[in-house]
Amino acid sequence: MKTLINITLAIIVIVLVVIWLVAEPPLSSPLGDGFFSSSLPTENQTVVYGFLPYWNLDEATIQPELTHLAYFALGIEADGTITTQLDSGGTEPGYYQLQSTELLSLFEEARQNRTQAHVVLSQFDNDQITEFLTSPAAQETFLQSIDSLLLAYPFNGLNLDIEYLGDAPPEVRQAYTAFIKKVRSHLDQKYQNVTLTVDVYAAAATKNLLWEVAEIAPLVDYLIIMAYDFHRSSSPTAGPVAPLLQKEAGWGESINGYLQDFAQQAPTEKLLLGIPFYGYEWQTTSLEPASFTFPRTGATASYKRVKELLAQQAELGIEEHWDESALAPYLSYEKDGDYYLVYYENPLSISYKLEYARQLDLAGIAIWSLGYEGNSRDLWDSIGQALEIEN
Numbered sequence: 445m446k447t448l449i450n451i452t453l454a455i456i457v458i459v460l461v462v463i464w465l466v467a468e469p470p471l472s473s474p475l476g477d478g479f480f481s482s483s484l485p486t487e488n489q490t491v492v493y494g495f496l497p498y499w500n501l502d503e504a505t506i507q508p509e510l511t512h513l514a515y516f517a518l519g520i521e522a523d524g525t526i527t528t529q530l531d532s533g534g535t536e537p538g539y540y541q542l543q544s545t546e547l548l549s550l551f552e553e554a555r556q557n558r559t560q561a562h563v564v565l566s567q568f569d570n571d572q573i574t575e576f577l578t579s580p581a582a583q584e585t586f587l588q589s590i591d592s593l594l595l596a597y598p599f600n601g602l603n604l605d606i607e608y609l610g611d612a613p614p615e616v617r618q619a620y621t622a623f624i625k626k627v628r629s630h631l632d633q634k635y636q637n638v639t640l641t642v643d644v645y646a647a648a649a650t651k652n653l654l655w656e657v658a659e660i661a662p663l664v665d666y667l668i669i670m671a672y673d674f675h676r677s678s679s680p681t682a683g684p685v686a687p688l689l690q691k692e693a694g695w696g697e698s699i700n701g702y703l704q705d706f707a708q709q710a711p712t713e714k715l716l717l718g719i720p721f722y723g724y725e726w727q728t729t730s731l732e733p734a735s736f737t738f739p740r741t742g743a744t745a746s747y748k749r750v751k752e753l754l755a756q757q758a759e760l761g762i763e764e765h766w767d768e769s770a771l772a773p774y775l776s777y778e779k780d781g782d783y784y785l786v787y788y789e790n791p792l793s794i795s796y797k798l799e800y801a802r803q804l805d806l807a808g809i810a811i812w813s814l815g816y817e818g819n820s821r822d823l824w825d826s827i828g829q830a831l832e833i834e835n
Contacts, residue, residue, distance in 0.1 A: 489511065490511075490807070490808045490809075490830075490831055491511050491512060491666065491716055491807050491808030491809070491810075492509050492510050492511045492512070492808055492809055492811070492827060492831070493511065493512040493514060493641075493666070493668065493716055493808065493809065493810040493811065494510050494512065494513055494514065494810070494811045494813070494814045495514050495516050495564065495810065495811065495812050495813045495814065496513055496514065496515050496516060496550065496813065496814045496815070497516040497517070497813050497814075497815070498515070498516065498517075498537055498538045498540075498541040498547075499537070500813060500814060500815025500816070501541060501544065501546035501547055501550065501815075502546060502815075503748070503814075503815030503816075503818065504550060504814040504815035505553075505814075505819070506550060506553035506554050506557050506559060507821075507824045508557060508828075509824055509827050509828050509831055510554075510557065510559050510814075511559060511560065511808070512559065512560045512561075512562055512600075512601070513550070513551075513554045513559050513560065513561050513562065513814075514561075514562040514563070514564050514601075514603050514641075515542070515547065515561070515562070515563050515564060516538070516564040516566070516605075516813070517538050517563075517564035517565065517566040517605060518538050518539055518542070518563060518564070518565050518566070518593075519536060519538065519539075519565075519566055519567065520565050520566065520567040520576065520586065520606070521572075521576075522572045522575040522576050522579075522582060523576075523579075523581075523582050523585060524576065524579075524581075524582035524583060524584070524585030524586035524587075524588075524589060525585060525586075525589055526539065526565075526589050526593070527539060542597075560600040560601060560639070561598075561599050561600055561601075562599055562600060562601040562602065562603050562639065562641065563593065563597070563599045563601075563602060563603065564603040564604075564605050565590070565602060565603070565604055565605065566605040566606070566607075567605075567606045567607070568606075568607050568609075570608055570609055570610075573606055573608050573616070573654075574616055577616060577619035577620055577623055578615075578616075578619055583623060583626060587626070587627070587630050590602060590627075590630075591634070594635065594638065599638075600637065600638065600639055601638055601639030601640065601641060601665070602627070602631070602638065602639070602640055602641070603641045603642070603643065603668070604624070604627070604640070604641070604642045604643070605642075605643040606620070606642075606643075606654065607643070607645070607654070608620075608653065608654035610653075611651065611652045611653065612652065612653055612654045616654065617652070617653075617654060617655070617656050618656070620654050620655065620656070621656045621659045621660055621663075624640075624642065624660055624663050624664065625663055627640060628640055628663045628664070639665045639666075640663070640664050640665055641664060641665055641666040641667070641668055641716075642655070642660065642664050642667060642668065643668045643670055644657065644667055644668065644669055644670065645669075645670055646669055646670060646671045646672075646674070646697075646699065646702045646718075647697070647702055648669070648706075649702065649705035649706040649708075649709045649710070650701075650702055650705045657706065657709040657710055658709040658710065661709065661710035661711065661714055664714070665714070666714055666715070666716050666807055667706075667710055667714055667715055667716070668716045668718060668810045669702075669703075669706065669715060669716065669717055669718050669810075670718045670812070671686055671699045671702070671703075671717055671718045671719070672685050672686040672718055672719070672720040672812060673685060673720075674686060674687055674695060674697055674698070675695075675724060675787065676724065676742065677724050677726075677742030677743055677744065678742055679724070679726075679737060679742065680736060680737060681734050681735065681736055681737060682724075682726050682728050682733070682734060682735055682737055682774075682785040682787060683695055683733075683734055683770075683787060684723070684767060684770035684772045684774070684787045685720050685722065685723045685724060685772075685787060685788070685789070686699060686718075686719070686720050686770075686772065686789065686797070687699065687767075687769065687770035687771070687772065688700055688770060688771040688772070688793075688796055688797065688800060689769050689770065689771065690769065691767075691769035691770065692769075694734055694769065699717070699797075699800070700800075703717075703800075703804065707804065712804055712805045712806050712807075713805065713806075713807050714807060715804075715806045715807060716806065716807055716808050716809060716810040717797060717800070717801045717806055717808075717809050717810070718809070718810045718811075718812060719789070719794060719797050719798075719809045719810065719811055719812075720789055720811075720812055721746065721747050721789065721811055721812065721813060721814075721816035721817050721823060722744055722745060722746045722747065722788065722789070722812070722813075722816045723744075723745045723750070723772075723774075723786060723787045723788030723789060724742055724743065724744060724745055724786070724787060724788075725742070725743055725745040725749075725784060725785070725786040725787075726738070726741050726742045726743075726784065726785055726786075727741035727782055727783065727784055728783045728784065728785045729783065730783055731763075731776040731777075731778065731783050731785070733765070733767065733774065733785070735783070735785060737785075745786050745787075745788050746815075746816035746817070746818070747788065747789065747790075747816055747817045747818065747820065747822070747823060748816060748817060748818030748819075748820070750775070750786065750788045750790075751818065751820060753775065753777075753786065754775075760777045760779060761777055761778060762775050762776070762777040763775065763776050763777065767787075770787075770793075771793055771796045772787065772788070772789060772790075772793040773787075773788060773789075773790050773792070773793060774786060774787040774788070775788075789823070790822070790823075791822050791823060791825065791826040792826075794823050794826045794827065795826045795829075795830065797809070798826065798827065798830040799830070802830065809827075
């Protein structure tokens with residue numbers, strides 16, 4: 445099996461090279477009942493799943509290629525309730541924006557586009573996650589919370605974004621699997637056509653992280669592989685956010701390396717490849733690729749931000765580069781005697797990832813995040829061209 449996968453991946457790499465050479469929720473909803481269609485994607489339709497964070501509501505547009513819109517996010521408390529208040533006081537912004545006019549307008553666009561609407565339920569603190577997963581009472585409260593949510597807002601699906609940092613103890617991994625099984629059973633018993641998706645780190649099938657991939661896969665509709673943040677704003681060296689391949693004397697981790705393990709533990713038709721609409725920029729010690737970064741200078745570089753930089757290309761003396769291992773672009777420039785590197789994704793790097801997903805027969809892609817592309821269609825055109833061939 446592993447030999448076959450390696451042969452397949454070798455073929456994929458050849459194809460990619462050829463491409464490069466040639467090219468508590470409220471109990472009533474302002475939306476009203478039946479706002480969204482409950483129809484699922486047609487058989488063999490490529491999934492284009494887009495996360496919409498509350499802070500990007502003013503930037504996002506519902507594109508015609510989008511099949512799933514996932515509002516990010518409502519927090520899960522350790523006791524299973526939905527987070528409504530900040531510890532510092534005031535309404536939690538994800539909860540507050542759930543009823544905003546901006547979100548309602550995007551929901552209306554989604555309805556007209558026959559795009560499914562999901563809601564993301566998130567938890568990021570290790571201690572809180574452990575307390576929640578080991579408490580049957582908290583999980584029963586959570587099930588009641590999602591019932592209230594689905595009653596008030598006719599979402600088509602739930603996305604569980606529970607991220608435990610680092611290796612998880614076996615008992616926590618087992619508790620997470622049991623929790624997913626409980627949610628799946630609850631949804632099947634009470635609802636029709638409510639999709640369940642979970643987000644997992646790119647290394648989830650390789651390392652002892654929270655997710656027991658082989659056990660979870662039969663319980664969910666899709667596993668969303670967050671195949672990004674291989675370099676972050678805090679990284680000591682500049683580098684690509686989502687390298688497709690490994691780089692000798694560079695980064696030892698890559699999308700391709702991790703997907704081999706996923707392909708052995710879960711059906712590929714249940715996998716969505718996470719694709720970033722962003723990168724990172726840093727002040728660096730030189731203009732050379734993979735230069736050391738200065739602490740606390742890293743920042744998110746959305747595609748919109750990159751377009752703004754390129755509009756000043758002549759003024760800033762920006763040079764455009766291509767990393768043949770990452771199969772991704774980067775920029776370098778000097779300003780006021782300081783050096784800067786910007787690694788990001790562009791239409792060509794996105795097309796490589798789409799071809800990779802197609803060659804592995806994945807269900808589709810998941811975008812983090814809607815709004816980072818600004819008003820540009822560049823990245824969406826790459827997706828649209830791929831879908832025209834696939835669908």
